[in-house]
Amino acid sequence: MNKYEDTNRRFWDELTEVHIKSYGVLGFKSGKSTLDSIQLEEVCSVKGKSLLHLQCHFGLDTLSWAREGAIVTGVDFSEKSIKYANQLKEELNIDARFIYCSIFDLKSHLDKKFDIVYTSQGVLCWLKDLEEWAKIIYHFLKPGGIFYIMDGHPIIHTFDDLKKGELEIRYNYFHKKEPTKWDDGTPDYSDVSYITENPSYEWQWSLSDIINSLIKADLRIEFIHEFDKIFYKALTFMKQDEDGWWYLPDYRNKIPLMFTLKAFRS
Numbered sequence: 488m489n490k491y492e493d494t495n496r497r498f499w500d501e502l503t504e505v506h507i508k509s510y511g512v513l514g515f516k517s518g519k520s521t522l523d524s525i526q527l528e529e530v531c532s533v534k535g536k537s538l539l540h541l542q543c544h545f546g547l548d549t550l551s552w553a554r555e556g557a558i559v560t561g562v563d564f565s566e567k568s569i570k571y572a573n574q575l576k577e578e579l580n581i582d583a584r585f586i587y588c589s590i591f592d593l594k595s596h597l598d599k600k601f602d603i604v605y606t607s608q609g610v611l612c613w614l615k616d617l618e619e620w621a622k623i624i625y626h627f628l629k630p631g632g633i634f635y636i637m638d639g640h641p642i643i644h645t646f647d648d649l650k651k652g653e654l655e656i657r658y659n660y661f662h663k664k665e666p667t668k669w670d671d672g673t674p675d676y677s678d679v680s681y682i683t684e685n686p687s688y689e690w691q692w693s694l695s696d697i698i699n700s701l702i703k704a705d706l707r708i709e710f711i712h713e714f715d716k717i718f719y720k721a722l723t724f725m726k727q728d729e730d731g732w733w734y735l736p737d738y739r740n741k742i743p744l745m746f747t748l749k750a751f752r753s
């Protein structure tokens with residue numbers, strides 16, 4: 488791992504402790520799924536299918552897919568996340584495999600092909616190389632297998648925040664090789680009372696970077712959908728609807744905040 492990934496790994500180890508308290512683990516233990524209706528509908532039935540979850544954090548979504556009938560493998564480079572994911576699967580007696588490594592090293596840890604490769608909600612900004620990422624997805628898919636992603640729309644990373652309800656563009660939309668360092672004391676997205684001690688590095692990827700990396704890896708895109716709502720409170724003026732999605736009241740239907748994409752290996 489390079490110095491950026493090493494720093495990010497420490498950042499995610501630190502946050503794992505916080506998220507175990509803020510992610511609704513109790514509800515999950517009592518049977519609640521962490522998967523929303525959009526993902527459940529768009530991924531389609533996973534019953535009996537093998538599913539590889541890239542960047543699974545401590546596995547709530549992975550284990551939720553297992554409850555839907557998938558045979559799941561989750562991968563994350565946070566040792567603490569994987570340790571807790573394993574603890575959860577034992578405690579809840581859910582069949583799952585969790586692998587501790589960077590997705591960029593996965594080929595040396597896993598020798599298997601999958602019906603579904605899945606990744607979601609806050610994943611791409613942590614990746615230094617999307618062309619390599621897309622090749623990894625292709626490698627782990629069986630012919631005919633599907634890839635699915637739900638993530639924040641790249642435009643959302645350009646906004647500073649809202650001033651009197653107005654969006655202000657502060658950061659670049661387009662990719663640059665060097666990541667942006669964050670150590671400005673911004674509260675955690677899941678527990679706003681928590682300020683992380685470790686800095687983090689994020690890469691910006693445009694929508695065309697994402698799509699073209701998949702095309703270049705020979706994946707066939709079935710759809711890309713854009714939404715005016717998102718899965719976390721990305722900006723301070725966001726409001727939450729009755730289904731838990733966050734939206735900008737003054738920008739409904741005006742700008743995208745999230746996308747989903749489905750592709751397959753022919």
Ligand SMILES: C[S@@+](CC[C@H](N)C(=O)[O-])C[C@H]1O[C@@H](n2cnc3c(N)ncnc32)[C@H](O)[C@@H]1O
Pocket residue numbers: 492495496499541542543544545547548562563564565568588589590591607608609610613614
């Ligand atoms: C926002 S979380 C993933 C979203 C997940 N749905 C959740 O529970 O919030 C981002 C995850 O990516 C992981 N991650 C970042 N870079 C990685 C890499 N190169 N390889 C594997 N995991 C990585 C982090 O450890 C973290 O668990």
